[in-house]
Amino acid sequence: DIVMTQSPATLSVSPGERATLSCRASQSISSNLAWYQQKPGQAPRLLISGASTRATGIPARFSGSGSGTEFTLTISSLQSEDFAVYYCQQYNNWPRTFGQGTKVEIK
Amino acid sequence: EVQLVESGGGLVQPGGSLRLSCEASGLTFSDYWLSWVRQAPGKGLEWVANIKQDGSEKNYVDSVKGRFTISRDNAKNSLWLQMNSLRAEDTAVYYCTRGGWHPEHWGQGTLVTVSS
Numbered sequence: 001d002i003v004m005t006q007s008p009a010t011l012s013v014s015p016g017e018r019a020t021l022s023c024r025a026s027q028s029i030s031s032n033l034a035w036y037q038q039k040p041g042q043a044p045r046l047l048i049s050g051a052s053t054r055a056t057g058i059p060a061r062f063s064g065s066g067s068g069t070e071f072t073l074t075i076s077s078l079q080s081e082d083f084a085v086y087y088c089q090q091y092n093n094w095p096r097t098f099g100q101g102t103k104v105e106i107k
Numbered sequence: 108e109v110q111l112v113e114s115g116g117g118l119v120q121p122g123g124s125l126r127l128s129c130e131a132s133g134l135t136f137s138d139y140w141l142s143w144v145r146q147a148p149g150k151g152l153e154w155v156a157n158i159k160q161d162g163s164e165k166n167y168v169d170s171v172k173g174r175f176t177i178s179r180d181n182a183k184n185s186l187w188l189q190m191n192s193l194r195a196e197d198t199a200v201y202y203c204t205r206g207g208w209h210p211e212h213w214g215q216g217t218l219v220t221v222s223s
Contacts, residue, residue, distance in 0.1 A: 001169075034209035036152075043202055043213035044152065055211055087152055091208040095168045096142075096154040 002026050002090050006099035012107040019075040021102045023088035028068045032092035035064055035073045038101075039084045047086075048073065078104070109133040109212045111203045116217030123193050127217060129186040129203030137161075137181040140207030143188045145199035146216075153199075156188065157207040170196075193221045 003026040013019045023033065031051040036044035046055040048064035051071055061076040075082055083106055088099040115127040127143070142157035156167045156177040165177050176189040186203055198221045204210035 032208075043216060045213075046209060046211045049209040089152070089154075089209065094166045096157075096208070098152040098154070100151050 001095055002029060002093055002097050004088055004090055004097050004099035006086075006088055006102045008102060009100070010103045010105060012105050013078050014107045015080060016077050017107075019078055019082075019104055021073040021075075021086055021104070023066075023071040023073070023099050025069045025071075025090055025092075029090045029092035031067045032090055033064075033066070033071050034089045034091065035062075036087045036089065037082075037084045038087065044087065075104075109205065111205065111212060111214035113201065113203045113214045113217040116201065116219045118220045118222065119193055120223050121194060121221055123221070124189070124191045125193065125219060127188040127190065127201055127203075127219070129214060131184045131186070131203075131205070134205065134212075136184040139205050141177075141179060141186045142204045142207055142210060143177060143186075144202045144204055144210070144213075145197075145219075146202070147196075147199045150199075155201070158186070159207070190219070193219075195221050197221050 005024045007022045033051045035048040038044045047058050052064045063074045065072050085101045085103045087101050110132045113129050119125050143155040145155050158165045158177045174192045179186045200216040200218050202216045203214040205212040
């Protein structure tokens with residue numbers, strides 16, 4: 001199985017600041033990577049697929065980059081509603097696998 | 108608006124069985140792969156199984172192979188997950204999702220608790 005490793009586990013950021021989240025795959029997954037946001041008590045919400053394509057209705061402050069094994073999710077200017085847990089997920093191979101998550105918290 | 112509504116969760120003893128259901132609306136059900144993804148309390152996400160549009164292809168994560176069965180009925184816009192020989196480690200919220208690669212639509216989830 002492909003192992004997805006996210007860093008850091010927790011990111012403390014002030015509102016208005018930039019947040020950079022990393023995700024590494026244990027083998028190349030081309031650009032077959034998605035990012036999700038999850039808030040407490042809610043289902044995950046798709047943010048990005050194809051490593052860099054925003055899903056419907058996702059604000060432009062969310063951007064994704066990378067290919068192969070190294071990927072980044074950037075939130076350009078954190079809003080109060082962005083404090084949440086973020087997961088990356090590969091869909092290059094079965095089983096689909098997720099990273100362990102990065103919690104973005106208020107500094 | 109796409110809606111996915113899960114049901115069937117609850118408390119079950121180790122070794123027991125449970126059948127989860129997902130009813131879909133607002134989409135052409137037969138056009139899509141469908142999947143079950145679970146999340147243990149306070150933990151991350153795990154993709155459990157997915158099924159092709161016509162049910163001809165199914166995939167399972169190793170930890171549930173031989174115990175869980177995914178199925179669908181396109182005429183009823185319904186997806187199921189039959190879970191047998193349940194273990195404590197199967198305790199989780201189970202989400203029904205539209206898609207087999209990077210789901211954009213998720214249900215609200217149904218909690219399965221395996222405990223004596």
